[in-house]
Amino acid sequence: MKTKVLAIDDSRTIRNLLAATLEEAGFEYVSAVDGREGVDMYDDVAPDVVITDINMPNLDGFGVIEELRGTDINSKVPILVLTTESAPEMKARARNAGATGWITKPFDDASLIFALKRVTGAAA
Amino acid sequence: MSGSIQDTFFEECEELLEATDEGLSAIEGGDHDPEVVNAVFRAVHSIKGGAGAFGLDELVAFAHRFETVFDEVRANRMELDEPLIQLLLRSCDHLYSLVAVARDGGETDQAHHNMLIEALDKYIPEEEEDLTFEPMGLGGPMDIGAIDIPQVATEEKYQIRFHPLKDMYSTGNEPIFLFQALKDMGELTVSLDDTELPGFDSIDTEESYLAWDLVLTTTEPRSSVEAVFEFVEGLCELSIEGDGDAEADAQALAALEAAFGAAPAAEPSPPPVAEPTAMVEETPAAPFEEPAPAPAPEAVPETSGKKASAPKAETAKSEQRGPKPTLRVDLERVDRLINAVGELIINHSMLAQQIANLDVADVRDVETELEGFKNLARDIQEGVMSIRAQPVKPLFQRMARIVREASSATEKTCKLVTEGENTEVDKTVIERLADPLTHILRNAVDHGIEKPEDRIAAGKSKIGEIRLTASHRSGSVCIEVKDDGAGVNRPRVKQIAIEKGLIPENAELTDSEIDNLLFAPGFSTAKEVSNLSGRGVGMDVVKNAVTGLGGRINITSTPGKGSTFTIILPLTLAVMDGMVVSVADQTMVVPITSIVETMRGNDDMINNLGADGTLLSIRGSFVPICDVAGALGLRKEDNDQPPGVYLLVETETGQRSALAVDDIHDQRQVVIKSLDGVCGEIAGVAAATILGDGKIAMILDPESILAAAPSAAAFDTERRMSNAS
Structure with a gap:
């Protein structure tokens, strides 16, 4: 079984980059264009890990984490925040909401895969 | 692969820049709606994010400054006053150029770049001036290995004590996965420490009692080992000790121990968990004092409710939000x-x-x-x-930029007002319209709009207004550029035209004819080449570009009130209405748009003028006749037979001529087939088409026929004759 990643990012560029990197590394990749769509898709997609941007229209990354963590059964699914923001208070806020980890853009493939491995134990 | 992703990035950049431009323009217009401000912020933020992925450092750095300043605005810490808006608009323009440089190569205007950066930096609060933009210490084994090659070879044994706090479990972090990541790095032994585990009756299900002692033997540097625990920093008690660690490390440990007392060695930053005064940064323990709810069985019904609603959301998605769904298609397929x-x-x-x-x-x-x-x-x-x-909106937005640039270069104050931005025009037309429009607008700022003091003296508003409008007009597109400047200086234009030998000294021209002299080749009113509109090209280039698109352009002007350039373009470049005529036994097509009138001629109407000129008399005025067959070299002069039909055409300068053809057959829509690549440029022929009978017919270009034909009487001849009549 491939590890399924749900990536939520409003940037087409980042989505494409993630798709390329993740699919090459053997992950299954599903994406959503903003927070609202990501949360809406979540149950259907049933991902093993979520990667979310912070600055997005409709529902931002904090909102995504809060909504996903609001449902207890989901709290085990790791949520990685992928964003250009690196301010400590932003990190704290995301973690407070229940984020598993933080990846700063621009990301390199190795770090991304490494981070995914750490939170999912994926063999990929 | 990455090439195509980069293409996506540049495409997306275009959209994001347009969104930025649009948002800033709305803000400039007084709309300070937080949503507008947010949209601009997000757009620039996304540009930065994408640019970072491709290592476009200059773009990243600039976008980051823009974003930082804009963040201040967004957080209402800074007022959006006029100078700031102008700075942001110019910065947005600069973002366009940086993207263009990143995509197409070339040089950034460093002076301008630095000037804007300096200006933006003035708005950036001091503590945010750390503009380094690097991936955080997420360094996986690979990139660290690349830097630290000598260290890779030496094997090291780490003693790791790992005791998760209960909060770690609510963030989705799993100890086993961390151990797996460690195991990938070398040899790992794991032993569980369950000594804290209380008796069964006193156990708190939400508490974390377990700890692990790990021994890892690896060639990876210490930082890689620490990186594994990065996400759980502050969410666990952690100590990592290397056995033969370098002495420097021991020194660092000693220093840390001195600073933090008995704090665990490898945990430099976090103070004790319960410290209420702890800074938020890097001490997630403090914000985690209110733990997220732990798994509880009662919560399940809520989940199933959410599940039930999910499929509905999937289908409703497209209509719920965002713009209409679109499909990206390769232009070639279309x-x-x-x-x-x-x-x-x-x-x-x-x-x-x-x-x-x-x-x-x-x-x-x-x-x-x-x-x-x-x-x-x-x-x-x-x-x-x-x-x-496509709507002309992006084009118009670019033009707003051109006007801003031109205004600052000429020290004039102008604003561009656009109308009909949603008018749709063929993509190619839009692309090829950019240069002529740029030229017209620069010209309008440079020559049309007066200096602020002159405007005030003339009783006008200090700010010059240029109005750019697009509209559909009976099967064609009309683009109008109207300025409220001084209008065409007709005596001066006429004088220049005489000096340059474009018209004879005693020529009598109507106002409109003088105005249209601006389009004459070799005409340029700028006394010296200014750094703006006068780049060695005149308005004739603009005219050629417009006629090249099958359109026409003319100018009307009122002294003291301003000038209006009107461009009429066909809706599409692929088909056109044409008149099918025969010329020396050949079937040809003349674009309907250029034909004013057709008539069957008789001898009474033809007047000879000199050796090789003939004039057609129409209702008391004379127009020069151009024999199409002769002009195209299809008929020998001595074999001249009077053609039967005359097509009265009007050129861009308003000059009329009669094209003599043998007969008219039909009027129909024809599909334009380009001759590019089939044969070179043929004077008088614009393109070709295939007729109903399968024959190929040339589509004529009246303008160039007249230019090529020696018999087409010169401008002044027509003038003199009609004056004489």
Whole structure:
């Protein structure tokens, strides 16, 4: 079984980059264009890990984490925040909401895969 | 792969820049709606994010400054006053150039770049001035290995004590996965420490009692080992000790121990968990004092409710939010389709002609069906054409930038007002319109709009207004550039034209003719080449570009009130209405748009002028005749036979001429087939088409025929003759 990643990012560029990197590394990749769509898709997609941007229209990354963590059964699914923001208070806020980890853009493939491995134990 | 992703990035950049531009323009117009401000912020933020992924450092750094300043605005810490808005607009313009440089290569205007950075930095609060933009210490094994090659070879044994706090479990972090990541780095032994585990009756299910002692033997550097625990920093008690760690490390440990007392060695930053005064940064323990709810069985019904709503959300998604769904299609595919539809229409004509030629009594039914076929084909054609149609909005936005740049270069104050931005025009037309429009607008700022003091003296508002409008007008597109400047200085224009030998000294011209002299080749009013509109090209280049698109341009002007440039363009470049004529036994097509009138001539109407000039007399005025066959070299001079039909055409300068052809056959829509790549440029021929009978016919370009024909009387001849009459 491939590890399924749900990536939520409003940037087409980042989505494409993630798709390329993740699919090459053997992950299954599903994406959503903003927070609202990501949360809406979540149950259907049933991902093993979520990667979310912070600055997005409709529902931002904090909102995504809060909504996903609001449902207890989901709290085990790791949520990685992928964003250009690196301010400590932003990190704290995301973690407070229940984020598993933080990846700063621009990301390199190795770090991304490494981070995914750490939170999912994926063999990929 | 990454090439195509980079393409996506640049495409997306265009959209994001447009969104930025649009948002800033709205803000400039007084709309300070937080959503508008947010949209601009997000757009620039996304540009930065994408640019970072491709290592476009200059773009990242600039976008980051923009974003930082804008973040202040967004957080209402900074007021959006006029100078700031102007700075942001110019910065947005600069973002466009940086993206262009990143995409197409070339040089950034460093002086301008630095000037803007300096200006933006003034708005950036001091503590945010750390503009380094690097991936955080997420360094996986690979990139660290790349830097620290010598260390890779030495094996090291780490003693790791790992005791998760209960909060770690609510963030989705799993100890086992961390151990797996460690195991990938070398040899790992794990032993569980469950000594804290209380008796079964006193256990708190939400508490974390377990700890692990790990021994890892690896060639990876210490930082890689620490990186594994990065996400759980502050969410666990952690100590990592290397056995033969470098002495420097021991020194660092000693220093840390001195600073933090008994704090665990490898945990430099976090103070004790319960410290309430702890800074938020890097001490997630403090914000985690209110733990997220732990798994509880009662919560399940809530989840199933959410599940039930999910499929609905999937389908409702598209109508719920965002713009209408769109499909990105390769332009080439659309063009293939357009071409095929063109063939279909030609095929219809051929079929119709064949049927008409059939010697059958009852062709009427067939003809009715054929008419239906024709209408359907037209519908398809229109539909396909509309795929290529795009709103002129992005073009107009670019023009706003041009006006800003031009204004600052000439020290004039101008604003561009746009109307009809949603008017749709063929993509190619939009692309090829950019240069002429740029030129017209620069010209309007440079020569049209007066200096602020002159405007005030003339009783006008200090800010010059340039109005750019697009509208549909009976099957064509009309683009208008109207300024409220000084208008054309006619005496000066006329004088220049005389100096440059464009008109004779005693020529008497109407106002409109003088105005249109601006389009004459070799005319340029700038006394010296200014750094703006005068780049060695005149308005004749603009005219050529517009006529190249099958359009026309003219100017009207009122002294003291301003000038208006009007560009009329065909909706599409793929088909046009043409008049099918015969010239020296050849079938040719003349664009309907250039024909004013057609008439059958008789000898009384023809007047000889000198050796090789003939004039056609129409209702008391004379127009020069141009024999198309002669101009194209299809008929020898001595074999001259008077042609039967005259097509009265009007050129861009308003000059009329009569094109003499042998006969007129038909008026119909023809599909334009480019001759590029088939043969070189032929004077007088614009393109070709395929007629109903399958024959190829040349599409004529009246303008260039007249230019090529020696018999086409010069401008002044016409003048003198009509004055004489």
